[in-house]
Amino acid sequence: MSTEQQWNEEQQRVNSVTDLIEHRITALEEVAGSFRGEVVEMRKEFWDEVTMNFSEADDVGETSTSMRQQSQVLSDRERSHLNTAAALDKMKRLHHSPYFGRIDFKEAGYADAERIYLGIASLLDEQEESFLIYDWRAPISNLYYDGAPGPISYRTPSGEISGEIEMKRQFVIRDRRIRFMFDTGVTIGDQLLQAVLSRTSDAQMKSIVATIQKEQNRIIRNDRTRMLIVQGAAGSGKTSAALQRVAYLLYKYREHLQADQMVLFSPNPMFNSYVSTVLPELGEENMLQTTFQEYLERRLGREYQLEDPFIQLEYVLTAMQEPEYDARMSSIRFKSSASFQKVITRYKESMLSGGMKFKPVRFQGKVIVDAEAMAEKFYSFGSSVKLVSRLELLRDWLLKELSAFGKSELNAPWVDQQLDVMEPEDLQRAYQRLKRKQKGKSHTFDDFQQEREILARMVVSDRLKPLRKWIKSLRFVDIRQLYANLFQDQAQMVRLLENEPLPAHWEAISTMTLRRLKLQELAYEDITPYLYLRELLLGFHINSGIRHVIIDEAQDYSAFQLAFMKRLFPHAKITALGDFNQAIYAHSSVLSGTGPLSDLYGPENTEVIELTRSYRSTMEIVEFTRGMVPGGEHIIPFNRSGEKPKVIVTADLEQHMHHITADLHHLIEQGYESVAVICKTAEESSEVHALLSQKLDTAPKLIKKTTLAFEQGVHVVPAYLAKGVEFDAVLIYDGSAAAYSHEQERKLFYTACTRAMHLLHVYCLGKPSPFISSQSEEWYEVSNMTATRVE
Numbered sequence: 001m002s003t004e005q006q007w008n009e010e011q012q013r014v015n016s017v018t019d020l021i022e023h024r025i026t027a028l029e030e031v032a033g034s035f036r037g038e039v040v041e042m043r044k045e046f047w048d049e050v051t052m053n054f055s056e057a058d059d060v061g062e063t064s065t066s067m068r069q070q071s072q073v074l075s076d077r078e079r080s081h082l083n084t085a086a087a088l089d090k091m092k093r094l095h096h097s098p099y100f101g102r103i104d105f106k107e108a109g110y111a112d113a114e115r116i117y118l119g120i121a122s123l124l125d126e127q128e129e130s131f132l133i134y135d136w137r138a139p140i141s142n143l144y145y146d147g148a149p150g151p152i153s154y155r156t157p158s159g160e161i162s163g164e165i166e167m168k169r170q171f172v173i174r175d176r177r178i179r180f181m182f183d184t185g186v187t188i189g190d191q192l193l194q195a196v197l198s199r200t201s202d203a204q205m206k207s208i209v210a211t212i213q214k215e216q217n218r219i220i221r222n223d224r225t226r227m228l229i230v231q232g233a234a235g236s237g238k239t240s241a242a243l244q245r246v247a248y249l250l251y252k253y254r255e256h257l258q259a260d261q262m263v264l265f266s267p268n269p270m271f272n273s274y275v276s277t278v279l280p281e282l283g284e285e286n287m288l289q290t291t292f293q294e295y296l297e298r299r300l301g302r303e304y305q306l307e308d309p310f311i312q313l314e315y316v317l318t319a320m321q322e323p324e325y326d327a328r329m330s331s332i333r334f335k336s337s338a339s340f341q342k343v344i345t346r347y348k349e350s351m352l353s354g355g356m357k358f359k360p361v362r363f364q365g366k367v368i369v370d371a372e373a374m375a376e377k378f379y380s381f382g383s384s385v386k387l388v389s390r391l392e393l394l395r396d397w398l399l400k401e402l403s404a405f406g407k408s409e410l411n412a413p414w415v416d417q418q419l420d421v422m423e424p425e426d427l428q429r430a431y432q433r434l435k436r437k438q439k440g441k442s443h444t445f446d447d448f449q450q451e452r453e454i455l456a457r458m459v460v461s462d463r464l465k466p467l468r469k470w471i472k473s474l475r476f477v478d479i480r481q482l483y484a485n486l487f488q489d490q491a492q493m494v495r496l497l498e499n500e501p502l503p504a505h506w507e508a509i510s511t512m513t514l515r516r517l518k519l520q521e522l523a524y525e526d527i528t529p530y531l532y533l534r535e536l537l538l539g540f541h542i543n544s545g546i547r548h549v550i551i552d553e554a555q556d557y558s559a560f561q562l563a564f565m566k567r568l569f570p571h572a573k574i575t576a577l578g579d580f581n582q583a584i585y586a587h588s589s590v591l592s593g594t595g596p597l598s599d600l601y602g603p604e605n606t607e608v609i610e611l612t613r614s615y616r617s618t619m620e621i622v623e624f625t626r627g628m629v630p631g632g633e634h635i636i637p638f639n640r641s642g643e644k645p646k647v648i649v650t651a652d653l654e655q656h657m658h659h660i661t662a663d664l665h666h667l668i669e670q671g672y673e674s675v676a677v678i679c680k681t682a683e684e685s686s687e688v689h690a691l692l693s694q695k696l697d698t699a700p701k702l703i704k705k706t707t708l709a710f711e712q713g714v715h716v717v718p719a720y721l722a723k724g725v726e727f728d729a730v731l732i733y734d735g736s737a738a739a740y741s742h743e744q745e746r747k748l749f750y751t752a753c754t755r756a757m758h759l760l761h762v763y764c765l766g767k768p769s770p771f772i773s774s775q776s777e778e779w780y781e782v783s784n785m786t787a788t789r790v791e
C-alpha cells in the first residue's frame, strides 16, 4: 500500500472515531445538563422533601431518617453528575487528539494481527465490545513503549501473552486532522521527539505519554519495588517519568488508590506550580504536593525560628571569609550524617539510666513540682519499664499532683479575687456546667458555701487547664535542654560516637549550636536531628495513609532526613529521583552505589534505574555542560542541534550590563518565550533585577523562594531556585572565576547551565570559571569584549 493510501485510510479512521467521540460528547452534555438541573432543583427542594416535624419527641427520629434518605439521594445524584462530568472531560480531551500510536500485534495462535491504537484514555466502539482506543496505561500498551517490531510478550492480570509486533506507528493528530504519521522502530520516534523537544518551553510541564522512552517506561511501570531510585542526568526526564508514573499507578490501582494517598516532595513551592498541570492533563487528580521545609515548619515552626535550606545554602556560598565558616561546614556535614542519627539513638538509650531533663511544673511563677522531683520519680519506675511508658507514668503522677494542688488552691486569695470580679455570664456558665455535670437534675445555688466552692473549683480548673494540657502532651520533657546537652558535654559525645572521631572544630560547633538554641533558633542542619530526638522520646508521628512518596531532587536530602521520612511514612513505597551532579547542598546524599538512599530499605527492596540520555537541551549545550562534571562523558545528548554555547567575557559592570541587556532585547525580539538570567544568590538576583528593570521595557520577574507561580517571560533567578525547571534561553549572569571556582560551586554552576533548552550564554565579569576554561574550546564560542568600548 502506498504511503498516501495508508495516510488516507488512517485519516478515515480518525474521522469515524472523532464522529463517535462527538456523538458521545453530545449525549453526555445532555445527561450532564439534566443532572445539573436536577441537582440544583433537589438542593432547592431539599427542605420541602424531607418530612419536617420537630414538635413531638418521636417525630425527631422520623425527621432525621427522612433527611438522611434525602441527602443520600442527593449525594448519589451528585456523584453521578461528577462521573458524567469526568467522562465528558475525557471525551473532550480525546476529541482534541484521539490517539498517538498504533501497534499491530499478532497474538500467538491467531491468524491476523490486531490493530491497537493508544491514547490518553480508552474508548469503546458503539457496541461497547472492542476498544477503538486503548489507554496508554493498559497492559497491552506496554508493547508500544517496550518493544520493537518482532516477537514479544506482555503481562496481564490473567497471565503472560506472547506474539509478534508487526508494525509500530506514530501519529500527531490535532482537531480531526493527522498532522504527522510515521512508522518507527524500538525508540519511539526520534522524529516526533525532535519535534516535541524543539518547541518553546511552557510555564507548565507537559505530559510525555506520546514519546515515553523505553528506560523511562521502566520507571513508570515499576510497581513492585519498595524503594525505586532513579539517578538521572539533568534533563533526562526524571520528573516527567515520575509524574506519568503517578498517573499509571492511579490507573492500575484505581480500585484501591486515590490521589490523596500519594505525596510529592518538591524542591520549592514554585516547582509545585510548574508540575501541577501534568496529571490533570492526563485526566487524573493531582497528588498531594509539599516541601520538606513545609513539613518541618508545621512540626516546629511555632516553637522555633527555623532556618530554611536556601538561607543555609546562601551562607555556604557567600560566607567563605567568615571566621566560623569551616566550623559551620563541619557542623552541617556532621549533623546531616547517619552517624549523628546513631548518636541520637544511642543518646536516647543512655537516658534509660540517667540524664533525662525536665521542666518544672509551674503555676503563677510558683513551682508545683520541681525538675529534680520529676527526675527522681521518672527513674523510680525501674529499668525494665520502657522510656515512653515511664514518661506516661510520670505524666499520670503529675496530673494527680496537679489535682491535689488545685484542691489546695481553692481558698487561695487569687481565687477570691477572681470570684469577686465574676460577671453574670460567668455565673451563668458555671451554672450551666454544673447542670450538665449533674445530667439535668434540677439544681439551684441555694447554699452560699456550696456555691462558692463550685465556683472556686471552676475558676481553679479553668486556670489549670493549659497546664493540664501541657502535661498531657508531655511538654514537661525539656527537649531543648537535652539537645543542648549533646553539645555541652564533650566526653558524652565522644562516648556516643563510639569509634567515630569528633567532627573537626567541635568547640566552635558547640558554641554555635548553643548560641542559636538560646535565641530560639534552629539552623537548618539542626532541625531534623532536633525533631528526631523529640520523636524518639515522645513518640513518632506517622502518616500511615500515604501509599506512595515521590521525592524529587532526592540528592538534596541528607541521610538523616531520608531516615526520618522512612519513619514518617511506614506504609509507603518510595520513588526517589535525583542527580548527584546537581547535589548543591553541603549535606547532599549520593543516589546510586552504597549510600543512605539505597541503605534505607536494603538491597532486596531497592531498585536503581539510571537515565543517561538528556532530552532538555540541544546537543551543543549537553556537550558543553557534561564537561563540567566528573563522569559527564556518560551523559548522552539527544540528537537535536542548536547554536554552540557562548561565553562572553566583559571588563566592567557597565559593559557587562550593556551586553546582557542587548542580548535580552534581541531574544525577546526573536520570540523566545521564557528567558532566565541566572544569578548565584538571592542578593545578586535582586540587584540584577533592579538594574534590568531600569533597562528593559517590561520589568523582568524576580523569582524568590516564596514565589508560587512559574510564568513565561524574562526571569531573574538564583541558581538554586531554578532547580527542576527549564527555560528556552539561559543567560548566566556571571560565570567568572570569581563567582564559580570552589569545588562546592561546581554543581551549582552545572545545575544553572543545564536549565537551558535551546540557547545558553554565559556572561563572565572577568576571567571565566575554571569549570569552563578547563574544557576544550571546541564546545563553546568565546567573545572577548574586554577590549571593546560600550557606545
Ligand SMILES: Nc1ncnc2c1ncn2[C@@H]1O[C@H](COP(=O)(O)OP(=O)(O)OP(=O)(O)O)[C@@H](O)[C@H]1O
Pocket (backbone or CB within 6 Å): 193, 196, 197, 206, 208, 211, 212, 213, 216, 232, 233, 234, 235, 236, 237, 238, 239, 240, 241, 579, 582, 615, 616, 723, 724, 725, 726, 754
Ligand atoms: N520521553 C520524552 N518525551 C518528550 N519530552 C521529554 C521526554 N523525556 C523528557 N522530556 C522533556 O525533557 C525535559 C526535561 O525533563 P525533566 O524536567 O523531567 O527532566 P529531569 O531529569 O527531571 O531534569 P532535571 O534533573 O535537570 O531537573 C522536559 O522538557 C521534558 O518534557
